[in-house]
Amino acid sequence: MNSPQIKSIVENCATSYLEENGLELVDVEYVKEGSNWFLRIYVDKEGGIDIDDCGRFSEFISVKLDELDPIEDAYFLEVSSPGAERPLRKAQDVAKAVGKHVFVTTYEKIDGAKEFEGRLEEFDGATLVVTVGRRKQAIPYDKVASARLAIVF
Numbered sequence: 001m002n003s004p005q006i007k008s009i010v011e012n013c014a015t016s017y018l019e020e021n022g023l024e025l026v027d028v029e030y031v032k033e034g035s036n037w038f039l040r041i042y043v044d045k046e047g048g049i050d051i052d053d054c055g056r057f058s059e060f061i062s063v064k065l066d067e068l069d070p071i072e073d074a075y076f077l078e079v080s081s082p083g084a085e086r087p088l089r090k091a092q093d094v095a096k097a098v099g100k101h102v103f104v105t106t107y108e109k110i111d112g113a114k115e116f117e118g119r120l121e122e123f124d125g126a127t128l129v130v131t132v133g134r135r136k137q138a139i140p141y142d143k144v145a146s147a148r149l150a151i152v153f
Helices: 003-020 051-068 091-096
Strands: 024-033 036-044 075-080 101-110 113-123 127-132 135-140 144-149
Touching: 003 024, 003 036, 003 051, 036 051, 051 075, 091 113, 101 127, 101 135, 113 135
Parallel strands: 036 075
Antiparallel strands: 024 036, 101 113, 101 144, 113 127, 127 135
């Protein structure tokens, strides 16, 4: 079973639990590291998630996955927060990040650069506007390779 299929199964199993508990599924990774497989599930909520939230969700999803048994290989289940530099995987994640400091990479150069870090000023679904230094940079959303929140030091 491939990673997108596993992600879909986790999403389907978790939806009601997440909604009932005010949690959001940020990302699901199924990766092999050395000889071990890892199923990593990143969850968050408004105001941040704590270890108890992660523990309760881990217990819930573990039982659901054991019932379905969709993954043939033995794997380690990890449930955690996406961290302070949370990835912005979906358009709705980007929209929620307006007003925050972000780091964006693009598939191709825009005005001579492929990396942009600054305050996300606006996002209309098609274009991100990031203040980089003293200038505003428009970045077409379809050119974004990755985006994440960034910590300002």
